[in-house]
Amino acid sequence: KPIFILNGPNLNLLGKRQPEIYGHDTLEDVERNCAAVAAEKGFEVQLFQSNYEGGLVELIHRAREEACAIVINPGAYTHTSVAILDALNAFEGPVFECHISNVHKRESFRHHSYVSLRADGVMAGFGVEGYALCVRRVCSLLAG
Numbered sequence: 001k002p003i004f005i006l007n008g009p010n011l012n013l014l015g016k017r018q019p020e021i022y023g024h025d026t027l028e029d030v031e032r033n034c035a036a037v038a039a040e041k042g043f044e045v046q047l048f049q050s051n052y053e054g055g056l057v058e059l060i061h062r063a064r065e066e067a068c069a070i071v072i073n074p075g076a077y078t079h080t081s082v083a084i085l086d087a088l089n090a091f092e093g094p095v096f097e098c099h100i101s102n103v104h105k106r107e108s109f110r111h112h113s114y115v116s117l118r119a120d121g122v123m124a125g126f127g128v129e130g131y132a133l134c135v136r137r138v139c140s141l142l143a144g
């Protein structure tokens with residue numbers, strides 16, 4: 001089973017949106033990079049993006065059957081969504097939360113994360129490299 005890399009609202013604009021905060025790499029670059037890291041350890045990744053809260057909930061439900069682990073950047077829903085937390089609580093494998101920017105250095109409304117109540121680990125402020133670091137961690141956890 002692949003590792004699902006789930007991305008929330010506005011992350012389809014990655015590379016174009018506020019590059020001073022989020023950098024110039026796109027989600028395609030993220031997927032390529034994560035796939036390379038996973039392949040070294042014999043794993044695969046599948047990347048998805050949705051601008052809708054319910055779309056992310058449904059992708060997490062799909063992960064229950066189809067994924068061995070979830071790396072998720074829920075975007076702004078990080079700070080608001082009990083529904084995404086509940087969906088993640090219904091997923092049994094490892095969950096890693098990834099933020100490109102250091103949310104703790106930004107506005108106070110970004111300091112709280114519902115998803116952190118479920119996440120096995122959290123990355124913030126490592127740029128898009130954070131995704132690959134999460135994938136690396138998932139691989140070593142699952143390799144036992």
Ligand code: DQA
Pocket residue numbers: 009010073074075076077078098099100101102103110
């Ligand atoms: C983000 C941080 C969130 O606060 C913001 O709403 C995003 C991106 C990040 O990757 O740094 O959309 O999750």
